[in-house]
Amino acid sequence: MSALPLVFEAPRRALPPRHLADLDPAARRAAVAELGERPFRADQLSRHWFAGRGPEAMTDLPAPVRERLVAALLPPLLARVRDVDCDDGATRKTLWRGHDGTLVESVLMRYPDRSTVCVSSQAGCGMACPFCATGQAGLTRNLSTAEIVEQVVDAARTEADRGGRLSNVVFMGMGEPLANYGRVVGALRRITDAAPHGLGLSRRSVVVSTVGLVPAIERLARENLQVTLALSLHAPDDELRDTLVPVNTRWPVREVLAAAHAYTRTTGRRLSIEYALIRDVNDQPWRADLLGRLLAGKLAHVNLIPLNPTPGSEWDASPEPVQREFVRRLRAAGVATTVRDTRGREIAGACGQLSAAQGAASVPPVAAVPPAAPPTSGLLPG
């Protein structure tokens, strides 16, 4: 069992230098004007950056202007350390290094009908969930808005390069998004704002996953963003949830579900409940029945995740028949239920397995991209 403390405030480590994507459109124009350039240049620069184009492709900007703006507003943020593929190339995990050496990971997953990137919002995590590799590693620092968005821009460009299109973004990588609230909301705006101000992805295809920070859920409901909320419940009773999701000691099941349902009422978005099935820990029939009673009649669906065992943990996924019975009972209670696939398992890229320290040490050098020196942004050569 975890004895780690809950950490809400990230250590005051330096964030990367200011980047175009940290700013809203008005602030971008002001920043460009301060550099002595015409404000519309901000839109040109934005259109290129969100489309994943490097400086050499920004041909509508005169070379001296381009140089000045790129130097001032597009500092290198995340350098690609390596890509690791699995599932016959349908899943790719990327390890990134920040300006200060911080390591984070993102995972791109291709399906026949969609393509989803799972992004990190913090380096590490302070929420201390004992079954999660990131939670066990502790919190290093928050990511900036631009660092979060860059993971999405890179995935979108990767998909475009192979004739596809990135359709979904899930905040299910490293970190607790709602503990890095302002920067995550900034990232949500950049991801969903139309060009030239952002990537223009549909709000409905963006999912923010949280352990359940109630005041932040209430605040998110008022942002008029309409992204989907996923709540990591993992137990329907406080006694067990206090240990599986330690933040439950602050905001118990009843309170967090009330906040999540209120979010659904405000946004119209169906609530997603995440529940990692852990053998003999939270997979008993009575817990399925209790969960069914809590959710019956609500606009919610349950996403069961077979536990991905993490190094050093004695916990394992529930056996198939137990999983099937859990699903059957929830459905019998009228609750929509699905079982998540387990993409990325053999590259430690599946849910809860992201842990950059371990990733850096143990990922085999297949398809490895050597770290560039000096470090460059994953997008902007030089």
Ligand code: SAH
């Ligand atoms: N901090 C956010 C996002 C984290 S990861 C949150 O907790 O919601 C996204 C999901 O993966 C969460 O539901 C998390 O509880 C789950 N998860 C973590 N470790 C896991 C593991 N080892 N196996 C299966 N799911 C896991």
